[in-house]
Amino acid sequence: VSGSARLALAFEDGPDHLSTPRFLRVLERYEVRATFFVLGVQLTRDRGLVREMAASGHEFAVHGWDHRPLLLRGAAGVCDGLARTRDLIEETTGSPVRWFRPPAGVLTRAVRRSCRTLGLVPVQPERSTAFTPAAPQVRMVRLRDADHDGARIGSWQPSLAALTSLLETCQEHAVAIGPLQDLGVSRRTRRTAT
Numbered sequence: 001v002s003g004s005a006r007l008a009l010a011f012e013d014g015p016d017h018l019s020t021p022r023f024l025r026v027l028e029r030y031e032v033r034a035t036f037f038v039l040g041v042q043l044t045r046d047r048g049l050v051r052e053m054a055a056s057g058h059e060f061a062v063h064g065w066d067h068r069p070l071l072l073r074g075a076a077g078v079c080d081g082l083a084r085t086r087d088l089i090e091e092t093t094g095s096p097v098r099w100f101r102p103p104a105g106v107l108t109r110a111v112r113r114s115c116r117t118l119g120l121v122p123v124q125p126e127r128s129t130a131f132t133p134a135a136p137q138v139r140m141v142r143l144r145d146a147d148h149d150g151a152r153i154g155s156w157q158p159s160l161a162a163l164t165s166l167l168e169t170c171q172e173h174a175v176a177i178g179p180l181q182d183l184g185v186s187r188r189t190r191r192t193a194t
């Protein structure tokens with residue numbers, strides 16, 4: 001058991017007016033804030049929700065304009081999608097955006113170049129919800145936030161269940177948990193977490 005373990009909690013694919021509030025209720029119960037990697041197209045539908053979430057201390061980051069694989073797009077299209085999403089987040093929350101997590105984890109050279117152009121830092125949270133409280137380093141756990149297309153309907157329920165047990169474990173072992181911006185996530189840590 002280590003009190004120095006820190007965990008960055010990240011969600012992706014939202015916001016979604018049906019599923020996201022369920023996650024927020026759990027986070028509120030444990031007084032935990034998180035980083036939400038949002039899709040621009042989802043954000044256009046739920047800007048009020050995101051504004052409220054930002055006001056209560058959650059962090060927002062770019063997941064893409066939509067969830068289509070970036071590999072299939074030209075460099076200009078990639079950059080445009082990331083820029084539009086970043087701008088919409090900043091306009092909605094009033095806070096600068098730092099992180100980018102690519103859909104399906106695919107980071108191409110064009111995507112990296114776009115990130116540099118836009119001042120975004122690419123991060124790759126872990127796919128697993130498994131977490132060892134004794135590990136004395138910052139780790140990121142990604143819990144799917146909301147289904148974003150027909151094929152994924154219902155995908156968020158297991159994440160919601162996993163979230164509750166994760167937060168219980170963290171509380172039990174006094175693990176600090178929060179958004180990436182609060183945890184001093186370094187370049188090295190990000191590589192470790194990939």
Ligand SMILES: [Zn+2]
Pocket residue numbers: 012013063067103104
């Ligand atoms: Zn995603």
